[in-house]
Amino acid sequence: MSSGDLLLVFLTVVGSLAAAGFGCVDAALTRVSRVSVEGFARQNRAGVANLSTVVADPGRYLAPLLLLRIIGEMVAAACLTVLFARAYGAGFAAVGLGTLVATLIAYILVGVMFRTLGRQHAPAVALATAGLTVRLARILGPLPRLLIALGNAVTPGPGYRDGPFASEAELRDLVDLAEENEVIEREERDMIASVFELGDTLVREVMVPRPDMVFIESTKSVRQALSFALRSGFSRLPVIGESVDDVVGIAFLKDMVAHERDGDEDGPIAEIMRAPALVPESKPADDLLREMQASRTHMAIVIDEYGGTAGLVTIEDILEEIVGEITDEYDSEVAPVEWLDAGTARVTARLDVDDLGKLFDLDPEELPGADDAVTVGGLLATALGRVPIPGATAEVGGLRLTAERAAGRRNQIGTIVATRLDGAPPTAGRPPNGSTSRPAPAGAPRPADGPAAAGGPTLAGGAAPTGDAAASLDPASSTDPAPAGDPQPGDGAAVADRPVAPSQQHGKVTS
Known part of the structure; x- marks a missing residue:
């Protein structure tokens, strides 16, 4: 082998090793984040200053590595x-080999x-080669960026973009890959995906x-509003004027309690209500979340395109889109x-009306309102x-339905006690002995207990209402009857065909 051949072999080895080395450094630097660099700085690791410089502007310092790697590969290939041309002649065989x-x-x-x-070995390699990377960038100067600019000039579209992600889709793919490699849990991946989807919600x-929605009229007194808030379980109540489309304010439970403590409970609720936040229903949820955080507002009234009330939204409603359902600690x-x-x-409020009829040997079609409701909660x-709300009672067909304590962040009625009015035990719906039957907990409603749910209200004197009185009873009183004129739960509120209660959140709010 001649000296010329030895030189070619040497250049091939040097070019290949140089390309491999620059590729190794590039891979290591792209795996190091700013958080990692901050950790290295706290540990006083050698080379952290240069590494911080590289991470602060990766496009400037990684482009020279890419250029030098390509040069090394081309030198080796040439x-x-x-060499093969000298060995086999200058033909296609040499080029192919x-x-x-x-x-x-x-x-x-x-x-x-x-x-x-x-x-x-990203941390070790990055710290060891960061200084060399900075010096190479200074030596090559603007050459790598000029080549990138030239490539962008002849490339259709936006051209090269600095950074590891060119689009949201690429970042989503990386998150999916991280879950497949067990870097993150599935729940974490779902949460990250929910953050992306929030912008389109x-x-x-x-x-x-x-x-x-549950609301109260502006003409009610502070005492009446406080009584209603305590019975319904909400710490914030929309205050309406002439109709639901005229939301004039938001009443806070803490303000009502403060006025009641000061003895100023007979004044109108309109005097202590706060101005409502109004938002259009077409507003992106992520924009609203940022606005509510900035204004320290937890509830907003949603307005439709005609200026009417479409509903209400709380900051917890938006957060549930990311983290999932938020449940109460007592649920x-x-x-x-x-x-x-x-x-x-x-029975659960979500039990199908047909299943309720089978339990009590009743024809579901004969239950009043069964055509307009799908679940037992909707029937009530x-x-x-x-x-x-808790304690509300109605007689439907041959059954008395009593709502029990609300549960969950939305204060939805979770269970309903159903009792046959004739007292006859069912034959088809009753499970066999020992299957699901168990003694009722203390305070649970019994047929003779009237409409009160566990811990719920009864009529003064403990009498249970019957007939039309049972259907129209307001659970305003516990052992003490509610003052005359107290607002009824859901006064003026329409009821959907499903057993869901409003989502009016609890917690401290300042505005």
Whole structure:
């Protein structure tokens, strides 16, 4: 082998190793984040100053590495082609062999082996080579950026963009890849995806619709509003004027309590209400979240295109789009059906009306309002003509339905006690002994207890209402009857065909 051939072999090895080294450094630097650099700085690691410079402007310092890697690969390929041309003649065979060997070297040595080593040992490699990277960028000067600018000039579209992600889709793919490689959990991936989707979500998609709103008239007194807030379980109540489309303010429970403590409970609620925040239903949910954070507002009234009230939205409604349903600390899973005694069962508000009829040997089609409701909660709401709150009772067909304690962040009625009025035990719906029947907990409603739910209200003297009185009873009183004129739960509120209560949130608010 001549000296010329030895020189070609030497240049091939040097070019390949140089390309592999620059590829290794590039892979390591792209894996180091600013958070990692801050950690290295706290540890006083050597080379952290140069590494911080590189991470602050990766496009400027990584472009020279890319250029030098390409030069190394081209030098190796050219030298290999000349070697094969000397050995086999200047023909297609030499070109083909040179291209094949150069491709194998570039793929295995540069693309796989050394880049993998760079990723596996990213902190050590990045800290050790950051100084060299900075010096190479200074030596080459603007040459890499000029070449990139030239490429962008002849490339259709926006051209090259600095940074690891050119679009949201690429970032989503990276998140999916991280979950597949068990870097993050599935719940974390879903949460990240929800953040992206929040930008495409409108307020109308997360709001509590108008039929499910609970509100109070501006003519009511502070005492009446306080009584209603305590019974309904909401710490914020929209205050309306002439109609639901005229929301004039928001009443806060803490303001009502303060006035009641000061003895100023007979004044109108309009005197202590706060100005409502109004937002269009077409507003993006992420924009509203930022505005509510900035203004420290937890509730807003949603307005439709005609200026009417479409519903209300809280900051928790938006957060649930990201983190999922927020439950109350006292919430617990309940069985769909729990027999308390003969003829009395506690059922979930979401139980189908047809299933309720089967439980009590009744024809669901004969239950008043069954055509307008799908669930037991909806059946009770239809009979009451309003959104039910704890203790609300109505007689439907041969059954007495009593709403129990509300549960969850939205204060929805979770369970309903159903009792046959004739006292006859069912034959088809009653489960066999020992299957799901168990003694009722202390305070649970019994057939003789009237309409009161567990811990709920009764009529003064403990008498249970019957007939029309049961259907129209307001659960205003516990052992003490509510003062005359107290607002009824859901006064003026429409009721949807589903057993959902309004989402009016609790917590501290300042505005």
